[in-house]
Every structure is written in C-alpha cells, then in structure tokens.
Amino acid sequence: MRSEVIQKLSDIVGKDNIYTSLEDLYCYTYDASFVKADLKKDLAGVAVYPGNTEEVAQILKLANRERIPVVPRGAGSNVSGGSISVGDCIILVLKRMNKILELDPKNLIAVVESGVITSQLQSEVERLGLFYPPDPASQAFSTMGGNVAECAGGPRGVKYGVTRDYVIGLEVVLPSGEVMNTGGRTIKNVTGYDMTKLFTGSEGTLCVITKIIVKLIPLPEAKSTMMAVFSEIEQACETVSEIIAVGLVPCALELLDNIYIRNIEEYAKVGLPTDAGAVLLIEVDGDAEILGKQIGKIEQICRRLGAVQIRVAKTKEEAEELWRARRSAFAAVSRVKPTIIGEDATVPRSSIPVAVRRIQEIAAKYNIIIAILGHAGDGNLHATILTDEMNLEEMARVEKAIDEIFIATVELGGSLSGEHGIGRAKSKFITLQIGDVGLEVQHQIKKALDPNNILNPGVMFGA
Amino acid sequence: MRSEVIQKLSDIVGKDNIYTSLEDLYCYTYDASFVKADLKKDLAGVAVYPGNTEEVAQILKLANRERIPVVPRGAGSNVSGGSISVGDCIILVLKRMNKILELDPKNLIAVVESGVITSQLQSEVERLGLFYPPDPASQAFSTMGGNVAECAGGPRGVKYGVTRDYVIGLEVVLPSGEVMNTGGRTIKNVTGYDMTKLFTGSEGTLCVITKIIVKLIPLPEAKSTMMAVFSEIEQACETVSEIIAVGLVPCALELLDNIYIRNIEEYAKVGLPTDAGAVLLIEVDGDAEILGKQIGKIEQICRRLGAVQIRVAKTKEEAEELWRARRSAFAAVSRVKPTIIGEDATVPRSSIPVAVRRIQEIAAKYNIIIAILGHAGDGNLHATILTDEMNLEEMARVEKAIDEIFIATVELGGSLSGEHGIGRAKSKFITLQIGDVGLEVQHQIKKALDPNNILNPGVMFGA
CATH class of the missing domain: 3.30.43.10 (Uridine Diphospho-n-acetylenolpyruvylglucosamine Reductase, domain 2)
Structure with missing residues (x-):
C-alpha cells in the first residue's frame, strides 16, 4: 500500500x-x-x-x-x-467499537456498536429478564456486526429464528463514506424498502455496519433438557420430523451421528453408548408449568420411533452435562484429522432423512469421512468433513464430495448455507441455488450500492 | 392505450x-x-x-x-x-391466481399464489392445527400478494410480528419479464442477498409477486380475552407500557379512545361506558394452563394503573362480544363524517403516551376530529381523522395536521407507516424518515431493478 x-x-x-x-x-x-x-x-x-x-x-x-x-x-x-x-x-x-449503547426494557430493544461480543449482549439483557436468542457456536467471541453481516443462526433457530429476525435497525457506512440509518425502533415499519434485512446477511459487500438495533423478547421462565439415543440414524431423523409435525417446537433439536458419538465419548466421557446410530439433544423452554407436559410428549415420540435410551435432566447440572456432549463435538472430531471442513447445507425438515442418507452415500463413494451433526430441528445439517489439507489426493476427492452435497441439497429444495454464509468458500456454487437471473439481480444491487466494487470484492459472487 | x-x-x-x-x-x-x-x-x-x-x-x-x-x-x-x-x-x-398450492405440515410451510385471500389461507392451515398469524383488518378480502407487497401487519403483530416475519420465499416476475425465485423452504437460508425481504414491502415497485412461501407455526392451544376501561387515556397508555415491560406479550393489545368508545356504543351497543377515556382490549394465547396466570397478572397491572372496570371473557361467545366492539370501530366512526383518513404512524412503545398527547394537541390546534385506535402493543397507533373531503377549507387544515403528526412521529423515533405502506399517500414525507442518503440508495435499487420505471411509478418515492 x-x-x-x-x-x-x-x-x-x-x-x-x-x-x-x-x-x-x-x-x-x-x-x-x-x-x-x-x-x-x-x-x-x-x-x-x-x-x-x-x-x-x-x-x-x-x-x-x-x-x-x-x-x-x-x-x-x-x-x-x-x-x-x-x-x-x-x-x-470493528472490534474497538464495542459499546452497548442502550438497553431499553420498555421498548424491548437494545442498541449496540458492531464490535460488541454477542454473548456479552446476551448476558446483559438476561440480567434484565430479557432474551436475545440467536446463538451461533461462536457467540462467546464473535461480534454482533459479524453476526448481522452473516445472518448468524444457531441451535435456537428452530424455535426463535436467526439474526435477521431480531435486527430492526442499522447504522451503516456506504462505500461512498455516507452514513445511512435503516429501519428504526419499532417492530412495525414499512417506510421504504427493507434495507435493514437487505444489509443483514450481505457479508460486508454492501456496507460497513456500525450500529445495530435489535429487538428483544422476554426471557423464558424455565427450560428442560433431554437426550434420546437411537440405534439407527434414520430413527432419529424420523423423530425430528415427527416432533415438528405434531406442533411441538423445542428451542433446540440437535442431532449427532455415530462418528460424533464415538469421538465425543472418547474425548469427553459423557456416557454415550458408542454403538448408537444417533443421539438427539432436545431442549424445550417456556413457562415452567408446561415444560413437563412437552417433555412427556417428546419422550413418547422418541420411544415410539425406537429410542433405546432417554435421559431427562433433573437439575441444571444434569442439563449442562448433556450439553457438554454437544459442545465438545468439534473439539472431539478435531483429534481425528487435522482439517475439519464444516458445511452447513440446509434442507426442508422433512428431507432430513434423505439428506443424511445422501451424505453418507457421498462419503462412501469418495472414501472420505463425513460426520453429521446438526440443528436438525430446522434442517440445518452440519456435514463435517474430516480430512487433511496436506493430502492433495484426498482433498481432490473431498472437493468432489462437497460439490455433490451441494447439488443434493439444492435438489432437495434446500439452501447451500443455512447460517455460515457464502463468502469465498461457496461463491462458485451460488447460481446452483439462486439461478442466473437471481445472480444478475444481486449483481445489479451490488453495482448500484458499490459501483467501484471496493467492499469485500470476490465475496459471495466470486471474482 | x-x-x-x-x-x-x-x-x-x-x-x-x-x-x-x-x-x-x-x-x-x-x-x-x-x-x-x-x-x-x-x-x-x-x-x-x-x-x-x-x-x-x-x-x-x-x-x-x-x-x-x-x-x-x-x-x-x-x-x-x-x-x-x-x-x-x-x-x-392477480386475483385469478388464487390457488393454495401446498400445505406442508411436516415442514410448517404453505405455498400460495398471490391472489389467495389471506383469511382463506388462515382457515385452511388452522384446520391442520397450524397458524399463519398476520391479521390485517382486511384479511377477509385482501390477497396474500397484496399483504406481502405492503408487508401487512395487524393486531397480532405485537406478539407474532408482521408479514415479513413469515415470508421465506417468493416467485416474482421482474420488470424485464424474467421469472425469479427467492429464498426457499428453509427458515435458515443465507445464500445471497435476502431478496425475499427486500421484495416484501416493496409495494409493487420492484417486481410482481406470483407465488409466496410462508412459514407456519403451531396453532396456540387456547386464548383468553379481556377488556379494561380507564377514565383517562394516559392510564391506558401507561398500562400498555407496563404490560410489555414486565415481560408479558399478549397476542393483541388494542386501544380505543373516547371518540371511538362513544361511537361504538351508539352503533353497536356493546356496553361500553361512554364517559371512559380509553378502553384496552387484551388477548393472550398459548397453552391453556398458563393463560389464567397471564390474565391475572395483566388484571393486576390494569387495576394498579387505575382501570375502573375489567371484563374477562369466560366463554368464546363473551370473547367474541368483546372483539365486536373493536371490529365495529371503523363502521362506527364512519357515521360521524363522510371521509375517514386512517393514518398508521408507529412509535416506540414507550412513546405511546406522548404520541397520543401530541395527536390530541394537533387535533385541537387545527380544530379537527382525530380519534385514536391502535395496535398499542407495538406502538402502531391508528390516528383516524374524521372529516369531509368536500369541505376544502377543513381539508387544508387536515393536511397540515397530518404533516404535524408525521413530524412528531419521526421526532419520537417512530415510523411514518407501520403497516399501511407509503404508496402515493405519504411519498412526499419519505425523506423525513429515511433521509436523503436513504432515498438515494433506494432510488438506486429501484433503478437497478426497474431501469425503465414501469412498475408502479410514483409509488413510494413520488413523481
């Protein structure tokens, strides 16, 4: 420079x-x-x-x-x-711009600078009995600005939606250097185009986010956590579909396959049966009076669809222990191979069983290891490829496998990315999902807002 | 032609x-x-x-x-x-394109053509135990395409959000005649810019909506309705703020002022005390077990803040009777004057008391009748101007009053329109809220997508 x-x-x-x-x-x-x-x-x-x-x-x-x-x-x-x-x-x-500017319980909103750490905002609002639900795995260190730019999700997406569902206003700087405010402090707001939602998930290609207004909701009174173990992954997948179909909406509905189970057990010793085909970690929240009923209904569905073991946490500590299995998942599989590629292709919930089967077939075809863990409740599967980037021959097979996963995802009516974003990693696949017309329109928008293409060039659309 | x-x-x-x-x-x-x-x-x-x-x-x-x-x-x-x-x-x-194409309880989505009547979709999904919450007053005759184009709201916005919170995918025709699909069938979807939300609320200026994918939620098990009468409108406003601030989120929280009360009573004979300053109509929904507790808490707040009368509906019929008051509101005031102008300026919830006072002051200043009814729970006040468009002298005063209402709304951090849209009615006010930079960016987007300005020219931005 x-x-x-x-x-x-x-x-x-x-x-x-x-x-x-x-x-x-x-x-x-x-x-x-x-x-x-x-x-x-x-x-x-x-x-x-x-x-x-x-x-x-x-x-x-x-x-x-x-x-x-x-x-x-x-x-x-x-x-x-x-x-x-x-x-x-x-x-x-943006990390120095890290102030929580306002916590406003009367209006159920918070205003933050974009460098605020997500979990910091969450603990501050929870102290007021309020709740900011989006919970990406990175929440302890990722920033709100990054979460908005990527439209981050997380386990709670199944019940509470993702970042876009909470951002109601932004202050951004446009490529020209002009400052623009979008949206505002009201849930209902239809003045002009919804620039707030257009900028949410725009991956730093349209503007730099400097301030964020998010809506908050009341903190649920209580939660209840359970784990169900299945011999076959298909049974777990069917259970997920059935729980949703009967109108229960847990606040987390996480699936771990056998590869994860074995590695987590080896690594964290949480008492998982290593021969199980899959484990579901399920959490419900809301008024204390109704949680027992909900857990009861879910337990019934799990048993009916073949769960061989069910553990319902009786205390906070027991719930924490169940979550420890899920939380140690990435660390556990990181021991297997040096390179971990976490995809986040997302399919309609009812297609989860098919998607899982397709991923397993693709893994077999290319003789690579793909572990599956996912926010199964919203169809957001994290197919995790365990590989070694130094092994070029294997990496070539990995790339082909990833291509096939994306093609299968789109065929099943799904999305290339549920919550990670397109970035540089998946830009070459974007037309697969949005089509040539879709790409052209997005190009036009990019060009209109950033005529000199200075903001994050190459991200989302490729070079 | x-x-x-x-x-x-x-x-x-x-x-x-x-x-x-x-x-x-x-x-x-x-x-x-x-x-x-x-x-x-x-x-x-x-x-x-x-x-x-x-x-x-x-x-x-x-x-x-x-x-x-x-x-x-x-x-x-x-x-x-x-x-x-x-x-x-x-x-x-678009009225001939009126087919419900898919109801998919497994994935909690519905796919409709844009001419489907909103309430028709609602009854169909409710038969499956599902729920499409957005409930504009026009729901019995307005179309889903219109609801999406305007991002329609309604009383349930306070708890369930508005149309944009449910639209997850669209098929649209661009001004060029090209067909484009946006979003999809998954809640989590971050592939490319969020065109779905950009088109939602774009008021027919960017594309013609032909198909809509909406997410559904489980139908709440039960609901409970109550009405609280206050001597002073300020008390009712404070009650709204207090209910929200303690973390209760009713599914409707409607405010009627004395002008409405008197006219509704004259017209519909529902037993409202005509000397009351304001009435709140409050509805909670959810699991049957917890509704009593919620209503109890709300009742306490109402009493503490001065409610002189509280009616809790014990049966469905009694609830229906309470809603009859609200539903007959527009018909009731339509008898007073031939021209009814319903504004929908929206302010942060905590500003409702100030906003109501400002509107009353503006009415007095210009010697016109402004009745207030509103989705007070989300700050969406419907200031209703009762006038006569044939009376040009009065209309001149009305116009000045509307200008002042908009200025006050923006000063209070609110939005010119919560759910009605900008259209041709408010286009001259748009920069008041979104600023010159905001307008310029929106113009650029319009120009990028509709270079020949053929779609609904003049709407939103004026001539």
Missing part, C-alpha cells in the same frame, strides 16, 4: 490503531474457515481499527476515492472465508 | 380477462385509501387478469418493451394509494 494512503489512514484512526507489519498482516489471511488468502498475492496492505462511525466513514471515503478494496472484519470467526484479505487491501476491524 | 397493445394483451390473457371500458377502468382509480387518481389524466388504458406466471411474464415483457406503466393490484384494499391507475397504464390484477 502506498505510504501516503497509510499516512492518511493513520491520521484518521491514530497511530496506535493501524497495523502494517508482515506478522500482523498474516493474521488477516485466514478466518475460521478452511479458505486461506494467498500469502504472496493476497496479503493486506494495512489493517485499521477505527473507534467510531466518523472514522469508518473517512476510511471508506478514502478507499473509494483511491479504489482500494476494504474487507470489514469483526472477530475473524467467519466460517465461509468472508473476512480475509484480498490483495493490497484495507482490513477494517 | 394503442389498440395493438390491447390486442397483444388480449392474446396473452384471453379476451375474457381483459377490460377496457370506461366503467371498468373507473374502478381502478381508487383503492381503500383517500387517494384517488385523476379521472381525466390518470385513467388506466387497460386492466388484465392473468391466470399464471407465464402470462404475467409476457405482460411485463410487452410493457417493458413499450415503456407502459404497470400497476399490480390484488383486492384493491390498499390504504396508501399503492394500487391505483397512473395515466395510460396496465392494471395487472
């Missing part, structure tokens, strides 16, 4: 908030996905940490004038390669 | 589905708003009733080529002048 640009950026954010050394810039060549920027070709020119919206605006004005790519970044926990450097770019890190 | 164009349109939809006579075209110069097209200048050239997506596509291709404005229209129940003719245009009525 030209030194005069770096000097100007330094003037904007202050010399303590700008990084240009090689060892610093290396950090932005990767995020939590398996996509990595080319260290020679794609190293960033500079990383800046603005402290407020005005600084973000000045940075974008400069970048737009000079046609320098800008990659917005929160905690870098993105799992689709959406926040990594692309050539001689500016990495714009 | 040129006869060759009419001939081509007739070839597309068939001669039984095209209307060109003066008396037919007059019908499209108005909708349910007070906006009326100029009978000389703005009479449509033709109205067509296509029977399927392919016909819609052909119509738009023709219109785009010939640069003829197209006004999409459902039942014409729009309350912001969003579906009326504009010059020598094509009125594109």
Whole structure:
C-alpha cells in the first residue's frame, strides 16, 4: 500500500490503531474457515481499527476515492472465508467499537456498536429478564456486526429464528463514506424498502455496519433438557420430523451421528453408548408449568420411533452435562484429522432423512469421512468433513464430495448455507441455488450500492 | 392505450380477462385509501387478469418493451394509494391466481399464489392445527400478494410480528419479464442477498409477486380475552407500557379512545361506558394452563394503573362480544363524517403516551376530529381523522395536521407507516424518515431493478 494512503489512514484512526507489519498482516489471511488468502498475492496492505462511525466513514471515503478494496472484519470467526484479505487491501476491524449503547426494557430493544461480543449482549439483557436468542457456536467471541453481516443462526433457530429476525435497525457506512440509518425502533415499519434485512446477511459487500438495533423478547421462565439415543440414524431423523409435525417446537433439536458419538465419548466421557446410530439433544423452554407436559410428549415420540435410551435432566447440572456432549463435538472430531471442513447445507425438515442418507452415500463413494451433526430441528445439517489439507489426493476427492452435497441439497429444495454464509468458500456454487437471473439481480444491487466494487470484492459472487 | 397493445394483451390473457371500458377502468382509480387518481389524466388504458406466471411474464415483457406503466393490484384494499391507475397504464390484477398450492405440515410451510385471500389461507392451515398469524383488518378480502407487497401487519403483530416475519420465499416476475425465485423452504437460508425481504414491502415497485412461501407455526392451544376501561387515556397508555415491560406479550393489545368508545356504543351497543377515556382490549394465547396466570397478572397491572372496570371473557361467545366492539370501530366512526383518513404512524412503545398527547394537541390546534385506535402493543397507533373531503377549507387544515403528526412521529423515533405502506399517500414525507442518503440508495435499487420505471411509478418515492 502506498505510504501516503497509510499516512492518511493513520491520521484518521491514530497511530496506535493501524497495523502494517508482515506478522500482523498474516493474521488477516485466514478466518475460521478452511479458505486461506494467498500469502504472496493476497496479503493486506494495512489493517485499521477505527473507534467510531466518523472514522469508518473517512476510511471508506478514502478507499473509494483511491479504489482500494476494504474487507470489514469483526472477530475473524467467519466460517465461509468472508473476512480475509484480498490483495493490497484495507482490513477494517470493528472490534474497538464495542459499546452497548442502550438497553431499553420498555421498548424491548437494545442498541449496540458492531464490535460488541454477542454473548456479552446476551448476558446483559438476561440480567434484565430479557432474551436475545440467536446463538451461533461462536457467540462467546464473535461480534454482533459479524453476526448481522452473516445472518448468524444457531441451535435456537428452530424455535426463535436467526439474526435477521431480531435486527430492526442499522447504522451503516456506504462505500461512498455516507452514513445511512435503516429501519428504526419499532417492530412495525414499512417506510421504504427493507434495507435493514437487505444489509443483514450481505457479508460486508454492501456496507460497513456500525450500529445495530435489535429487538428483544422476554426471557423464558424455565427450560428442560433431554437426550434420546437411537440405534439407527434414520430413527432419529424420523423423530425430528415427527416432533415438528405434531406442533411441538423445542428451542433446540440437535442431532449427532455415530462418528460424533464415538469421538465425543472418547474425548469427553459423557456416557454415550458408542454403538448408537444417533443421539438427539432436545431442549424445550417456556413457562415452567408446561415444560413437563412437552417433555412427556417428546419422550413418547422418541420411544415410539425406537429410542433405546432417554435421559431427562433433573437439575441444571444434569442439563449442562448433556450439553457438554454437544459442545465438545468439534473439539472431539478435531483429534481425528487435522482439517475439519464444516458445511452447513440446509434442507426442508422433512428431507432430513434423505439428506443424511445422501451424505453418507457421498462419503462412501469418495472414501472420505463425513460426520453429521446438526440443528436438525430446522434442517440445518452440519456435514463435517474430516480430512487433511496436506493430502492433495484426498482433498481432490473431498472437493468432489462437497460439490455433490451441494447439488443434493439444492435438489432437495434446500439452501447451500443455512447460517455460515457464502463468502469465498461457496461463491462458485451460488447460481446452483439462486439461478442466473437471481445472480444478475444481486449483481445489479451490488453495482448500484458499490459501483467501484471496493467492499469485500470476490465475496459471495466470486471474482 | 394503442389498440395493438390491447390486442397483444388480449392474446396473452384471453379476451375474457381483459377490460377496457370506461366503467371498468373507473374502478381502478381508487383503492381503500383517500387517494384517488385523476379521472381525466390518470385513467388506466387497460386492466388484465392473468391466470399464471407465464402470462404475467409476457405482460411485463410487452410493457417493458413499450415503456407502459404497470400497476399490480390484488383486492384493491390498499390504504396508501399503492394500487391505483397512473395515466395510460396496465392494471395487472392477480386475483385469478388464487390457488393454495401446498400445505406442508411436516415442514410448517404453505405455498400460495398471490391472489389467495389471506383469511382463506388462515382457515385452511388452522384446520391442520397450524397458524399463519398476520391479521390485517382486511384479511377477509385482501390477497396474500397484496399483504406481502405492503408487508401487512395487524393486531397480532405485537406478539407474532408482521408479514415479513413469515415470508421465506417468493416467485416474482421482474420488470424485464424474467421469472425469479427467492429464498426457499428453509427458515435458515443465507445464500445471497435476502431478496425475499427486500421484495416484501416493496409495494409493487420492484417486481410482481406470483407465488409466496410462508412459514407456519403451531396453532396456540387456547386464548383468553379481556377488556379494561380507564377514565383517562394516559392510564391506558401507561398500562400498555407496563404490560410489555414486565415481560408479558399478549397476542393483541388494542386501544380505543373516547371518540371511538362513544361511537361504538351508539352503533353497536356493546356496553361500553361512554364517559371512559380509553378502553384496552387484551388477548393472550398459548397453552391453556398458563393463560389464567397471564390474565391475572395483566388484571393486576390494569387495576394498579387505575382501570375502573375489567371484563374477562369466560366463554368464546363473551370473547367474541368483546372483539365486536373493536371490529365495529371503523363502521362506527364512519357515521360521524363522510371521509375517514386512517393514518398508521408507529412509535416506540414507550412513546405511546406522548404520541397520543401530541395527536390530541394537533387535533385541537387545527380544530379537527382525530380519534385514536391502535395496535398499542407495538406502538402502531391508528390516528383516524374524521372529516369531509368536500369541505376544502377543513381539508387544508387536515393536511397540515397530518404533516404535524408525521413530524412528531419521526421526532419520537417512530415510523411514518407501520403497516399501511407509503404508496402515493405519504411519498412526499419519505425523506423525513429515511433521509436523503436513504432515498438515494433506494432510488438506486429501484433503478437497478426497474431501469425503465414501469412498475408502479410514483409509488413510494413520488413523481
């Protein structure tokens, strides 16, 4: 990057908030996905940490004038390669903008800067008896800005929806450097196009998010957790469909396959039968009076569809123990192979049994290991490919397998990504789902808002 | 309209589905708003009733080529002048496309053509124990396509949100005549920009909606209805805030002021005390076991904040009787004056008391009658102006009063429209809320998708 640009950026954010050394810039060549920027070709020119919206605006004005790519970044926990450097770019890190600006129980809203950590917002609102449901696995370190940019989901999606269902207003900086407010503080708001939802999930390609207004809901009074063990994964899948079909909506409905079960048991010793085909972790929440009835109904369905073991947590500690199995899942399989590729293809709930079978067939065909874990309640399966990126021959088979998973997903009426985003990882597949007309329209929108293509170029649509 | 164009349109939809006579075209110069097209200048050239997506596509291709404005229209129940003719245009009525294509309880979704009547979908899904919550007052005759185009709301918005919260996929025809599918059948879906939400509430300016995929939820087991009477409207407003602030979320929380109360009582004889300052109609729903507790808590709050009378419905019939008061509201005030202008400015819930006071002050200042009724639970006040459009001197005062209501709404952090849309009625106010930058960005999007400005020109942004 030209030194005069770096000097100007330094003037904007202050010399303590700008990084240009090689060892610093290396950090932005990767995020939590398996996509990595080319260290020679794609190293960033500079990383800046603005402290407020005005600084973000000045940075974008400069970048737009000079046609320098800008990659917005929160905690870098993105799992689709959406926040990594692309050539001689500016990495714009929002982490210093980390203030919770308002907690407003009267209006059931919170206003935060985009660098606020999601779980921090959650604990603050829970202290007031309120609830911000979206719970991506990264919630302890990912930022609200990143969650909004990716439209993050999580286990609670099955009952409570995802980030887009809670964002009702934004302050963003456009590529031109202009500041724009969208939406507002009311649930009902139909003044103009819904820019808030357009920007939610736009993966840093249309604007830089600086402030977020989210709606909150009352914190459910109580919850109840159970685990059901099945000999065959098909039985677990049918159970998921049946629970939904009878009108029960648990706040989590998580599926673990045998590969996960065996590895979790080896790693965390939570007492899972290692010969089980699948385990369902189920949680219901709401008024204390009705949880027992709900758990009872779910238990009946599980037994009817062949559960060989059911554990209902009697205490908070027991519930925590059941969740420990789920939480240690990624760590557990990370021991098997050095490279873990977590896909998040999502299918209509009733297609889960077929989708699981197709994934297993694809794994067999290409002789690779694919473990399945997922937010089965909303069809969001995480097919986890356990591989080794150093083994190029195997990686070639992995890539073919991933292609086939995506094709199967779309054939089943599903989505390439439920909650991870398209990023750089899946951009080549996007027309598979949205079609040529869909892509063209999205291109037009990108072009209208970012005519110089400075914001996160290559993300979502490819080069 | 040129006869060759009419001939081509007739070839597309068939001669039984095209209307060109003066008396037919007059019908499209108005909708349910007070906006009326100029009978000389703005009479449509033709109205067509296509029977399927392919016909819609052909119509738009023709219109785009010939640069003829197209006004999409459902039942014409729009309350912001969003579906009326504009010059020598094509009125594109979607009412023949009225099939419920799929009811899928396993995946909790329904797929409908855009001409399906909202309440028809609702009764069909309720027979399966499912629920499509959005309940605009027009639900018995308005179409799903219209509801999506306007992002319709209703009393249940306070608990269940609005149309946008249920639309997860669309089939639309773009101004070019190309057919595009957005979203899909999964709740979690982050592949590309959220075009579904961008099109929801776009008021027929970006595309013509032909199919809609909505998510459904389980039908609540039971509901309980009560009415609380207050001497002063401020007490009722405070009660609304307090109910929300303690974490109770009724499925309806409706406010009627003294003007409404007196007129409803005169008209419908439901036993309201005509000297009351305000009445709250409150409904909770959910599992039968917990409704009593919830109603009890709400009753306590009402009493504490000064309710002079509380009626809790003991039977379905009693609940129906309480709702009869609310439902007869518009009919009741329609007897007072010939012209009823229903605004739907929406403020953050905690600002309801101030907003009500401001509206009353504005009414006094301009010496006009403004009755207040509203979905108070979500801040969506319907300030109802009772006037006479033949009285030009009074109408001038009415217009000034409306201006002031909008200014006050935005000052209070609210929205010009909660659920009615901007249409032609409020387009001149749009920058008040979204600002010049916001307007410019929305213009860019409109231009990108509809470069020849053929779709509903003048709606939302003005001429």
